[in-house]
Amino acid sequence: MKMNLERLRKGTLKMLILEALNDKPMHAYEIIKTIEKKFHGIYKPSPGSLYPVLKQLLESGMITIEEKDDKKIYVMTDKGKEAFEKMKNEMTNVFTKNNQYRKVVNQLFEIGLIIYNFRDKLNDDEYERINDIINGCKNEIEDLLNKLK
Template sequence: MKTNIERLRKGRLKLLILDALNERPMHVYEIIKTIEKKFSGLYKPSPGSVYPVIKSLVSEGLVKVDNVDGKKIYVITDSGRSTYKEMKEEAKNFFSQNNQYRKLTRSLFDIGLTLYNYKEILKDEKTFNEVMTVIDDCRKKIEAVLEGVKKE
């Protein structure tokens, strides 16, 4: 059974793929590179996470596959454009109406930038493991706070 986090990630990736394809038809590699560029290299989805989402988008009729010179090119459909616009508007409304959430995501983005700025130091296994422990502990504490509030 998928967790809420896995569904959220898949939903966010769905939006990112539709966003990329809204620019122009692309190969999977181009989709990945477009997403990576959008995040200035801080996030790069793996082919293993992109392919299942694209397969889902195709089965939903939001994306179609064209074969050009024996290679698969993914093209957003009219239905996909409509869904993309709805998803984008929904995200925009959520972030504009929820200032507290924006503050949290900005803080998380700042942490991502910090990690990126220290990426060379993080090649050291001991340092990497220490940082991972801090991140894991933080996630667990956040989940505990939120679960505690949810039960009230």
């Protein structure tokens, strides 16, 4: 069973955008910087990933655009606020009701932080070795999960 990672990423980015806009209306650059700050520079969405999600949120009526000083300002609608609260509650339920799941996710996040902390010291060969280790781990997990079918 292959997960659609692109769909997962877009769903996560959708929530991050709504979370940013929940604080205040923003233009796209502010949204990117808000998300980057939340992740302490580890993750920064590109404009190429942000704009398709913004378009989807506009089409679904979760956000609107206001023009201010010739800039597009994205504003969350009531529908967007409701959707964000629902997503937030679902995430809270996932992380509080299943302690084992939370432990696994925390481990993955810690791996990301370790790599981030050494990012300037690693060469291409070391990155390749890390990538091989992670791919091996991913394959083992996928094999385990496929046995659950």
